Amino acid sequence: MNVLVLHGSARSGGNSDTLAERVLEGLAGSIPPGVTHFRPIDMDIGHCRACGHCSDGQGCVLNDDMQGVYPRFCEADVVVVAAPMFWGYMTSQLKTLFDRLEAIATEQCFGNKDFVLLVTYRHYYGSIVEWLDRIAKGFGSRSHAVLCRTFDLSTGQDLPIATFPDTLHEAFSLGKALQRRGR
Numbered sequence: 001m002n003v004l005v006l007h008g009s010a011r012s013g014g015n016s017d018t019l020a021e022r023v024l025e026g027l028a029g030s031i032p033p034g035v036t037h038f039r040p041i042d043m044d045i046g047h048c049r050a051c052g053h054c055s056d057g058q059g060c061v062l063n064d065d066m067q068g069v070y071p072r073f074c075e076a077d078v079v080v081v082a083a084p085m086f087w088g089y090m091t092s093q094l095k096t097l098f099d100r101l102e103a104i105a106t107e108q109c110f111g112n113k114d115f116v117l118l119v120t121y122r123h124y125y126g127s128i129v130e131w132l133d134r135i136a137k138g139f140g141s142r143s144h145a146v147l148c149r150t151f152d153l154s155t156g157q158d159l160p161i162a163t164f165p166d167t168l169h170e171a172f173s174l175g176k177a178l179q180r181r182g183r
């Protein structure tokens with residue numbers, strides 16, 4: 001099994017990263033999966049230019065770190081998207097990466113996968129869940145989501161994910177279920 005983790009946060013070891021760790025712990029069965037991590041905030045990933053070059057299957061003209069992402073994404077059985085909400089959607093670095101995936105938006109690369117969306121948020125998560133559900137379904141893949149409000153509405157304080165053991169367990173259990181699926 002090949003697992004790809006896209007770390008959408010700028011904060012290493014933050015809430016969404018911790019959920020991703022739990023999913024990976026659940027996925028680690030008797031035959032450990034191959035895991036690749038990408039952290040777009042630390043990568044050289046240019047914006048899609050909408051030049052249309054990729055539309056005839058020739059790949060992306062931009063020669064940057066996405067060239068390393070494309071093969072890993074295509075071969076992944078499980079794609080974990082750690083996505084803190086920023087202004088009602090995913091972080092800009094994660095969105096830039098997904099825009100560039102347009103170059104491989106084929107059934108071969110997006111089909112027959114399990115997408116795992118890990119959303120940490122203060123107020124709202126709907127837009128990103130709806131987005132991934134639609135993408136996954138459109139390519140015949142499956143989508144799963146673990147959602148956590150890391151915010152105390154009564155005090156207005158952000159809370160660390162460690163204070164949500166049930167959600168951490170949910171992430172672990174999801175990893176375990178995907179591992180058992182024995183792809």
Ligand SMILES: Cc1cc2nc3c(=O)[nH]c(=O)nc-3n(C[C@H](O)[C@H](O)[C@H](O)COP(=O)(O)O)c2cc1C
Nearest residue numbers: 009014015016084085086087088120121122123124
């Ligand atoms: C610049 C910025 C914008 C944010 N915008 C939103 C938002 O629109 N909606 C929301 O629910 N949470 C928002 N948040 C809260 C984060 O999504 C939340 O704190 C999350 O748990 C951070 O995850 P991380 O530790 O993985 O980075 C925002 C946080 C920051 C720093």
